[in-house]
Amino acid sequence: MTVLKDATAIVGIGQTPFARQLPETERMLACRAILAALDDAGLAPDEVDALASYTMEETDEVEVAKALGLGDLTFFSKVGYGGGGSCATVAHLAAAIATGQATVGVAWRSRKRGSGPRPWKNTTVQLPTPAQWTRPYGLLRPADEIAMLARRHMHEYGTTRDHLFNVALACRNRANQNPAAMMYERPLTREMYMNSRWISEPLCLFDNCLETDGALACVLVSAERARDCRRTPVYVHSAAQGLPAQHHGMVNYWNDDPLTGPAWTAARHLWKHADLTPDDIDVAQIYDAFTALIPLSLEGYGFCARGEGGAYTEGGALEIGGRLPLNTSGGGLSEAYVHGFNLITEGVRQLRGTSTAQVPDAATCLVTAGEGVPTSALLLRN
């Protein structure tokens, strides 16, 4: 991993608008986001020789390369398990560039979750192995699956709905500062949260992310080449994937300790190969498909001890000026749910100093992918 440490940098980011429904196809949105990211970097499409994406979208790398007139590709990678793959795309490109397999890499995410199908909606087609043990009983949606862990965490550690509200509020407050966010100018109050309808008790409407159409992309090159690019380089300091022993999809109920998920595995590798510790992190972008993932991730990535993830959110800890400003573009809960790629681009903006909710002098940022599924994470620095 010393090979990877600060050897590559993100030099371009791009995105489309976010909305409940956009008229363009996933493929068109992907192309627009990638062109925007290349333009941001000051690089030409025919210089791209590596692509990385993740599953649960329809945009094929062959089609993207053909449509955009990319050069000969010498590296391409598609990471599995949906939202757990976001940071891994960057990690794969970093590894490819650091080892000389490619020179200019693009990672992207394009989704039409707002207007398109969801994999669990037509559940007559059950997903394979875990589904026969869960779906017949009415455990149908990711919200149901994560709520099971959330309830147990509340029971064991005294985590409360107020703790989950703290997470939702921090994300919403940041989205209120971000004109690109779906929830810009739409404040959230504790009363709204506590009176909202249930989705899967103990999770309510505001514990769930937004269904969104939109696309994002980023461009990666070697640290050496980054010095000649248009923007301030944001270095990939450390990267990890995590698939723990005996883990089982989003229904991680069958290992010794279901409350320690993939975040714990990714975190061990991430910190082991970093010059940083959790105390050194200025701002965090933590995957928030559900508020309950934040306490679990805060514990997994070592910001607090086991069981303290709920209490950690108290006293404005996750707000700007708190001890760990969280999801500063609004995250999946309030900016857009695009399988976490907006967390990567927001991490880049923070380290460039261009966030709409800028943490003063932010120099380090943790970005994570979906907890609950085989996951990935990045430590970024400027």
Add this chain to the structure above:
Amino acid sequence: MLTPLVDDDGAPFWKYAAEGELRVQACADCGELRFPPRPCCPHCRSFATEWRRVSGRGRVWSYVLPHPPLLPDYAEQAPYNVVLVELTDAPHIRLVGNLVTAPGARLDSVPVERIRIGARVRVVFTSTGLPQWVLERP
């Protein structure tokens, strides 16, 4: 209602359930129980398996109460409970299921205030062979 989409590894579980027996896959060499079923023992890597009958007693490890939007058959019974039951015989084996008042009863038949983590439960089977759970002290 959704019926289990059975694969080769899981088929024996459902066959025994249809006969009113709760059985869990075990390694025929080292004896370790495992769930969900799979072809190889993660402890000793043996491919020899057997299906061991368990007492069908357990405790609620956690539970959720799904509300709509849901698939139609489930929405009609919502909010209902889904429980995760830790088996008394094998505490690290946890089965997803529903807490009901009697075999085949509606998924919302047990009042919510009767459900708690740690409650003792016992397995029953629907007429189609789906395991369900009833409270030991209803």
